[in-house]
Amino acid sequence: MALMQRGRHYLFFAIRPDAATAERICRLAADFRRRHQLAGRPVAAERLHISLNFVADLCRPDPQVIDRAVAAAAEVVMPSFVVALDQLGTWGRGAGPKPVVLGADDGVIGANLLHGKIHPALARAGLAPRIEPVIEPHLTLLRDTAHVPMAYVEPLIWRVEAFVLLDSVRGEGRHEVLGCWPLAGPSNAAMSPS
Numbered sequence: 001m002a003l004m005q006r007g008r009h010y011l012f013f014a015i016r017p018d019a020a021t022a023e024r025i026c027r028l029a030a031d032f033r034r035r036h037q038l039a040g041r042p043v044a045a046e047r048l049h050i051s052l053n054f055v056a057d058l059c060r061p062d063p064q065v066i067d068r069a070v071a072a073a074a075e076v077v078m079p080s081f082v083v084a085l086d087q088l089g090t091w092g093r094g095a096g097p098k099p100v101v102l103g104a105d106d107g108v109i110g111a112n113l114l115h116g117k118i119h120p121a122l123a124r125a126g127l128a129p130r131i132e133p134v135i136e137p138h139l140t141l142l143r144d145t146a147h148v149p150m151a152y153v154e155p156l157i158w159r160v161e162a163f164v165l166l167d168s169v170r171g172e173g174r175h176e177v178l179g180c181w182p183l184a185g186p187s188n189a190a191m192s193p194s
Contacts, residue, residue, distance in 0.1 A: 010167070013165055014051050014163065023045060028153070029100075029141040032088060040144035049175070050139050056069075070165065070178070076114075078114055079183060080159055082157060082158070083158055090144070091138065100140070100142050108138075164178075165178040
């Protein structure tokens with residue numbers, strides 16, 4: 001496994017909570033961090049997201065890759081959906097900092113479906129393998145060396161109205177939005193072309 005190099009550009013599609021939900025998630029993260037005496041720094045509200053589809057890992061932004069990803073995203077048609085995250089705890093084991101995440105079972109079905117809509121468009125654009133990878137949608141709150149078992153929490157729920165293409169610059173703690181695509185409203189789902 002290659003080490004992450006500072007300054008590299010990691011491009012991916014994601015969904016993000018609305019501002020009010022992001023603030024609730026930040027309060028939950030701060031409370032969880034205090035209760036479990038964790039040292040990891042919480043993810044800022046504007047960076048909270050659920051990753052969907054990987055696009056590229058680049059030394060510098062590549063306009064051709066970005067244009068192909070943007071064109072692929074424009075092909076995606078899907079109704080808006082609700083995400084309900086109801087599990088909280090450490091994801092993974094072993095040495096070093098591990099992510100503390102919000103996850104769900106049925107509450108992320110829409111995220112999985114959107115991933116499945118984006119993937120074939122990326123494959124046609126030459127930006128993904130033909131076989132769709134399996135994902136486990138989750139939202140990272142912080143990273144810490146302590147392990148806190150996953151437990152159920154009161155669900156954090158929001159309606160996903162759009163998905164975005166993000167450029168995460170490693171080591172800079174920021175995401176640049178390269179594109180945003182609205183999802184059809186629930187009442188328009190039957191009228192949307194497939």
